[in-house]
Amino acid sequence: MPGPLEGIRVLDFGQFLAGPFGPMLLADLGADVIKVEPTQGDGMRGSVVGSFMGCQRGKRDIAVDLKRPEGLRIAHELVATADIVHHNMTLGTADRLGIGYEHCKAIRPDILYCNTFMYGAQGPLAHLGGLDPLAQAAAGLEWEQGPVAAGNPPLWNRYGHGDVAAAMPSVTALLIALFHRNRTGEGQSMWASLFHGSMLYTADSWLGADGTPSPRPSLDREQLGLGALNRLYETQDGWLQLAAVREEHWAALCRVIRREEFLEDPRFGTPADREKHRGELTGVLAEAFLGDLSTNWRRALRAAGVPSEISVGTCDGETILFDDELERLGLVTEYEHPLLGRVRQFGNLITFSDTPGKQERAAPMLGQHTREILAELHYDEATIDDYRARGIVAWPDQDYRYSV
């Protein structure tokens, strides 16, 4: 069965992460996504291969120089066939190139046009682009991960959470707009931003009438937990994540670590008491967990009904990408890449019962589908070859200079 967005065509003019990630999701959902890439390549092709593969799979790719009239005409011909245009250019760039909302709307009046920004389409900083750490800084994530309140420096989360926070809401916006278009025939433009999307990550923080912040859980200075009972503990052979977060877990935990006397201890009587004596309780538990193997603890805790997991690394994808069950459930997928050979990747991020869809294309090479797409636009062989000779379009040859 095809995915839920079968029949929807998307043009992706974006580069790096915050742009291309959204169209990748649309491709996962079954849309026909064409990456329209500059002939010199997406800026992320040359850097981190995993990052590029992580936001480009499922697309076809045409390499075209939009600054040449013939190239721009190709883009406009593609817009005429598209439902959605998506990119992450800085404010005004697409207008200058001739693929702004007004250009696209003139060609396709019901086009759904989405731009992801650093800061949004209006406001004093709207003209600035930017990278993920700016969003993590401004949303409060780096401050809390330090944690700065405990005296540590701020800590950047190593993945582009800010980029994804622009990309995924941009897809939500497009689908809301698609629903509206299907009911009314009306298209529209829309935007999302790294900054605004990251606000969702800390949306639970609000201010009271007098400006008092809402209470939030705090990380300890060692960066190991949000409290003595929701914390990482070192064992004889590795680390264990304890999550004894409910009241019934407490008594069972005391029995597993053979400290039943804590049940009568006024320092640990209620959750509030345990939070107040967080340091003491952490010390006792840290000492206890060092006394046995992680597997033994996990088994004993599970038997007693206390939630815990052994904290594993992602080493060579073993824990996820080579899990047979996840593969069978479609959460892991595998296909061929012309240069890289066998590629194993994350599969379905959403599981649909009736329109499951399937990821079948690895991230495309620069211009991998240029000929195919131009042929669909009824360009003849001679013109296509001429355009390539003149650098208006490109496709891979023996001198291909990227590793992906």
Place this chain on the structure above:
Amino acid sequence: MQALDGVRILDLSGGIAGPLGVLQLAEHGADVVKVEPPGGRADRGSPASRVYNRSRRSITLNLKDANGVALFRELCATADVVVEAFAPGTMARMGLDYESLREEFPHLVYCSVPAWPSGVRYEDLPGYESLVHARTGQHWENTSFRPGPVFLHSPVASMGAMLLVPIGIMSALVSREQTKRGQHVEVSLLQGVLSLTTQNWNWTDRGQFQLPKTSPPGVHQASVYECANGEWIHAATTAGIAPTRSEASILGIEDLPFPTLMSMTPEARGEYQASKREAFRRWDRTKLIEELHAAGLGAEAIVAPHERFDHPQLRATGSVVKVVDPVVGPTTQVGVTIFLGTTPGEVKGPQPLAGAHTDEVLRSLGRDDTEIATLRARGVI
């Protein structure tokens, strides 16, 4: 007119991903009805719930009572979407899992948000946020000031899932226009993790491609600096436009191009970096950010979450809203975070009191005041 006017969502979910995912649709016109047990959900008093569960109505319904289940099924006939985030098997025990509803309500989109994907061998194990991190390697992906695992303050699994939930629901609603049928949509917290870390889950016969783990520190961590008064700044990233001045010239230190810097001895480079850190400490953060922005360079104050409401971009885009909560009174919250040109979103109101709309919803099902009073006396509502 809002884009999702006329779409009704029955939201039974607690926690983060369900309610916050649904919120993004509620504020674009969907009529979200929170279905809670009599007395309300256990977590509705948490600070987070006041934001995650705003912009919707609330009814209380005892789903452990046959009459309550019957009323819920009546509601399903009027609804487009059901969202639940219970432990596996909970909805089935009440006879309200997708299999039990699909035949009578083929139009229904039914969205489940479990911790683990249904069908894995550990699907029945507890799935609290930090346990999902433990199983998916998340503790080992941040480089810090010491070796070993790092607990993530941000609930990244739930955060990824809350971004996926509205996408899953809307995709199924769009697809329904063609197929005339709803379907079951599942977003597990494990998939939430994968979605935020797709850069990590790429493997070829050459091995897994991972972000380089330089310790210390990663490229972006290296641009965290302390300014005057102990305030922190994330500086020196590109702003996507041609800068008019360099960071070094603004800081008042020697301007060394990157290749020069890399060709220096580690000692000389360390000395230069120290002088740079020194220079940052001489600057007032606000003033420095103004200078960097004016020069077309990226920079942001590293703030605590409660300090972020002052950001000029949030103000300029109307993304700071006043919400009068029925329990805690006036609050300042983050508003709508996506911006549709023709059908903009809007915060519709606070988290309602539990059951605030029970009578109104039951009347819309044709119950009169006497019948409602009887249901209440029997503990059904």
